[in-house]
Amino acid sequence: MSNADKLQRFTFDNTHVRGEILGLSKTLKDLFARQSYPEPVQNVLSELLAAAGLLSATIKIEAMLTLQLQTTGAIRLLMAEVNEKGEMRGIARLDEGQSLNADNLLGEGQLVITIQPLQGKAYQGIVPLTGGTVSSAIETYFNQSEQLGTRVWLKAEKQQAAGFMLQEMPATAKPDADAWQRLCHLADTIKTEELLYLANDELLHRLYHEESVRLYDASGLSFRCSCSRARMGDAVHKLGYQECQEVINEQGKIRVDCHFCGQHYSFDQSDVDGLFPLEAAKANANKLH
Ligand SMILES: [Zn+2]
Incomplete structure (x- = not known):
């Protein structure tokens, strides 16, 4: 995969259209080494991560972007997160009561888009999962929230994913009216x-050899919890x-595992005392009496 783990912007001269293109390979291998899912689930989660990467390019401030897909299908919940450094993580939750097949992966549902700036208030947008695909939900989101024409193409297979987005830029004058x-x-x-497999410049040339395309510097994407x-x-x-x-008294320590990366954390009596200084001081005072 020659466009692996990078995000790259492109524009078309003399038009009001810009685009983003990205590929994910090692990012997904690192993620799926920590969480194992059946292949169809891997593919949908990979697409959601690709979508998150594309959307992160449209945010002008430093922020964490989270896409959460809640559905009535066999995949109950999908979540993909990316921060301003291109570090991503994701997770899927399956409905144990439903067997997986191509028709019931997502069902009906909604896509929740959260943008949490490093400083300041979070923004949240919710769109219905119409059309049953991640790409159509993202398109609906932009059409509703920013009234910008947006199209998204997502592909995933064998722990590789790619995303392609075209977006109209706000413009009063459109030099090339039918460009979009x-x-x-x-x-x-x-x-x-x-x-999935062509280099970005090659792909753009193949699609748009009659257009004047400008490709910008790429930024990196990686898995990081x-x-x-x-x-x-x-x-x-x-x-x-x-x-x-109660847990400390029974087990000596509290064990917590991160669902995203599998990292183990444990908290003993002194950690708990540190988390609850007032209660711990009161409890210790009672013991002395
Ligand atoms: Zn973690």
């Missing part, structure tokens, strides 16, 4: 193996002092 239609129409001819001892500590804190103390 023409460029989308050509992109509709992309074959899976072209998008954002879990940390501090964040796990927050999760443990939510259990409350009483429950934490």
Whole structure:
């Protein structure tokens, strides 16, 4: 895969259309080495990660972007996250009651898009999963929220994924009025193996050899889990002092595993005392009496 693990912008001279293209390979291998799923589930999660990567290119501020797909199908929940450094993680939750087949992977549902800036308030948008694909949900999102024509093509197989996006830029004057239609129409001819395995410049040349395409510097994408001892500590804190103390009394420590990367964290009595200083001080004072 020659466009692996990078995200690259392109524009067409004298038009109001821009694009993003990305490939994922090692990012997915690193993820699926930590979480194993049946192949159809891998493919949909890979597509969602590719979509998250494409969308991250449209955010102008430093932020964490999360796509969460909630469905009535055999895949109950899919989540893909990417931060401003191109570090990604994702997860799938299956409905154990449904057997997996090509028709019931997603069913009906919704896509929740959350943008959490490094500083400031999070933004959230929700769109229905019409058309049953991740790409159509993303297109609906842009058409509704920003009124920008957006088309997204996603392909995934064998722990490789690729994404291709065209977007209209806000423009008062459109120098080339039918550019949008023409460029989308050509992109509709992309074959899976072209998008997955051709180098970006080669693919763009093959599709758009009659256009003047400008390809910008690529940025990197990688798997990286954002879990940390501090964040796990927050999760443990939510259990409350009483429950934490019960687990410590029974098992000596509280064990928590990260669902995204499998990292183990454990919290002993002194860690719990540190998380609940007031309660711990009270408990110790009672012991002295
Ligand atoms: Zn983790």
